[in-house]
Amino acid sequence: MKDQISRAVALFRNSPDKDDVELHSELVKMGIDRKLSARLIEFLPIAYSRVMLANSGARFTETFQRRLPTGALSAKQPFSSDRVWDAVLEFARAEVARGVSGKNLLALAGRSPEFDAINQLLNKGAKLGNIEFTPIFFPWPESGPPADL
Numbered sequence: 001m002k003d004q005i006s007r008a009v010a011l012f013r014n015s016p017d018k019d020d021v022e023l024h025s026e027l028v029k030m031g032i033d034r035k036l037s038a039r040l041i042e043f044l045p046i047a048y049s050r051v052m053l054a055n056s057g058a059r060f061t062e063t064f065q066r067r068l069p070t071g072a073l074s075a076k077q078p079f080s081s082d083r084v085w086d087a088v089l090e091f092a093r094a095e096v097a098r099g100v101s102g103k104n105l106l107a108l109a110g111r112s113p114e115f116d117a118i119n120q121l122l123n124k125g126a127k128l129g130n131i132e133f134t135p136i137f138f139p140w141p142e143s144g145p146p147a148d149l
Contacts, residue, residue, distance in 0.1 A: 004032050005044070007030055008041075009044065009095075011027065012108050013104060027041070035142065038143065039084040042138050047091075050089070051089070051092040051109075052109045052115075053118065057128045063077060066141065073137075114133055117131075
């Protein structure tokens with residue numbers, strides 16, 4: 001899985017103007033399974049954001065919900081229930097430990113909904129230590145975006 005994560009990270013960094021559906025499509029064209037591609041698009045920005053902000057005092061949720069094919073919301077699920085989460089988190093931590101540039105870290109972290117929310121809250125005067133997140137919502141079903149998007 002490390003190779004697929006590495007290719008996804010490179011795609012994020014080399015394609016800052018592509019949206020998530022376009023990135024997903026590119027990963028699938030590279031031969032990465034649709035479901036794994038969807039997890040990489042969802043999890044990588046969050047993992048990088050959390051690694052960058054690990055000592056900030058912000059409290060991150062350990063759960064997420066997603067849209068089901070029926071349109072309903074799933075029950076809350078722990079990130080740790082998905083093997084991809086642990087792998088992307090380990091990959092992000094390893095990059096930080098190797099001294100990857102802030103620019104390269106931000107290329108992924110900056111796409112995280114939590115990172116965006118923190119920026120908005122800080123601009124309104126909030127303190128990092130006072131921020132606590134609710135479960136993240138993923139709009140795609142587990143299989144990824146509909147093929148016709």
